[in-house]
Amino acid sequence: MRLIILAIPVLLVLSACAGGPAAGDDGDATAPITVQVGADPEQAAVYRSLVTAYREAGGGEVELVTVARDDHLTRLSTAFASGDAPDVFLINYREYAPFARRGAVRPIGPLLERERVDMAGYYEEPLRAFTYDGALQCMPQNISSLVVYWNRGLFEQARVPPPRAGWSWDEFVATARALTTGGVKGVGIDASITRMAPFIWGSGGDIVDDDEAPTRTTLHEPGARAALDAVVDLMGTGATPNKEQLAAQGLPEQFMTGKLAMFLSSRVEVPELREQRGLDFDVAALPVMGEPASVLHSDAYCVASGSENAAAAARFVAYAVGRQGQTITALGGRTVPSLRSVATSPAFLSPAREPASSQVFLDAIPHLRHTPVTPSWPEVEDVIGTQLERAFADGVPLDEVLAEIQEQADPLLRDR
Numbered sequence: 149m150r151l152i153i154l155a156i157p158v159l160l161v162l163s164a165c166a167g168g169p170a171a172g173d174d175g176d177a178t179a180p181i182t183v184q185v186g187a188d189p190e191q192a193a194v195y196r197s198l199v200t201a202y203r204e205a206g207g208g209e210v211e212l213v214t215v216a217r218d219d220h221l222t223r224l225s226t227a228f229a230s231g232d233a234p235d236v237f238l239i240n241y242r243e244y245a246p247f248a249r250r251g252a253v254r255p256i257g258p259l260l261e262r263e264r265v266d267m268a269g270y271y272e273e274p275l276r277a278f279t280y281d282g283a284l285q286c287m288p289q290n291i292s293s294l295v296v297y298w299n300r301g302l303f304e305q306a307r308v309p310p311p312r313a314g315w316s317w318d319e320f321v322a323t324a325r326a327l328t329t330g331g332v333k334g335v336g337i338d339a340s341i342t343r344m345a346p347f348i349w350g351s352g353g354d355i356v357d358d359d360e361a362p363t364r365t366t367l368h369e370p371g372a373r374a375a376l377d378a379v380v381d382l383m384g385t386g387a388t389p390n391k392e393q394l395a396a397q398g399l400p401e402q403f404m405t406g407k408l409a410m411f412l413s414s415r416v417e418v419p420e421l422r423e424q425r426g427l428d429f430d431v432a433a434l435p436v437m438g439e440p441a442s443v444l445h446s447d448a449y450c451v452a453s454g455s456e457n458a459a460a461a462a463r464f465v466a467y468a469v470g471r472q473g474q475t476i477t478a479l480g481g482r483t484v485p486s487l488r489s490v491a492t493s494p495a496f497l498s499p500a501r502e503p504a505s506s507q508v509f510l511d512a513i514p515h516l517r518h519t520p521v522t523p524s525w526p527e528v529e530d531v532i533g534t535q536l537e538r539a540f541a542d543g544v545p546l547d548e549v550l551a552e553i554q555e556q557a558d559p560l561l562r563d564r
Contacts, residue, residue: 173207174459175472180209181235186220188413190419194480233453235347241277259462274446277518290483292415293442293512300428302409311432312550323385327409334387336399336411339536347375350441391541396422415446431503444518
């Protein structure tokens with residue numbers, strides 16, 4: 149993955165030099181467009197429903213390109229380098245800055261103004277995350293947060309009470325240990341900064357020295373270090389899957405097959421979990437380590453700067469993030485809507501569809517923060533994840549891991 153990330157800036161230089169339509173020439177608003185999304189099969193079905201509804205509502209023709217999530221950035225980079233970029237693409241805020249820096253993204257704010265999209269109706273945090281160089285680059289479709297997925301049947305089997313709002317880290321660890329029995333592990337946590345960030349922030353620590361213009365990592369400093377120590381201690385209890393178990397099956401798959409009672413993730417898991425026959429699941433708030441905190445998970449629609457059909461692209465994006473479009477993706481389970489009126493509607497909150505406790509996602513919004521938006525962040529995130537994996541799965545001393553993060557990641561942050 150890291151080689152892919154390192155290749156993005158070079159490929160985007162080629163795309164930026166390739167040229168595009170003249171300024172002000174945005175094409176026909178009904179012209180055919182191509183939209184690329186990274187999605188697993190269950191998520192892809194949600195986007196197909198969205199495109200179908202757009203056509204039926206009188207929108208233009210849309211070719212939907214669905215790519216496996218792990219291949220999405222690679223396909224985008226290759227498409228830009230070859231001069232065949234999609235008109236619209238969906239991307240996470242942690243990954244779009246390299247595209248924006250190289251001029252591959254057309255700022256979407258003015259395009260959506262023409263479509264009369266009222267930004268006041270949307271949650272502010274994802275809009276901030278997709279603002280770069282003073283301009284809204286891409287339009288967010290969701291405002292997910294990190295939550296705890298839990299298997300109701302395994303809780304009942306172990307006679308463990310359901311997670312409660314505001315539960316402490318110690319209660320979380322005790323719950324995970326109580327659920328660990330036979331072939332079941334209590335909890336799974338990926339070794340990534342998006343999983344660690346809420347606990348670091350809640351403990352009074354930071355990931356970097358300056359969120360707006362980071363120059364070095366701060367995971368070795370007291371607040372962050374205390375949070376990471378607590379997670380390492382949890383790994384040492386035996387309540388989490390070991391390296392061999394993780395190599396054989398990912399956390400969502402272990403959860404779906406009854407081998408894992410809890411795991412941490414965003415809303416992205418819901419469509420696939422709903423398809424798992426016999427799985428009774430819900431979501432709970434993150435445990436609190438110090439102060440309540442959570443991390444933003446948000447994707448947005450970007451318009452390629454070289455698109456000859458920017459007007460048609462903007463028309464589709466306006467529909468996708470509008471009330472009807474967001475209702476469709478909310479019903480499909482994929483998103484926590486970024487449009488307030490849909491997020492607070494039965495399309496998202498109805499307890500008749502799992503997870504019954506979707507309000508948990510909205511309750512986390514006041515505590516949301518986002519990781520840095522900077523061109524080198526995908527590489528920095530990759531370094532941090534690789535090194536934390538050594539501490540969590542291989543038992544490498546945390547001091548050694550944190551020193552390696554400083555040595556590898558800090559130069560990337562300074563090389564802006």
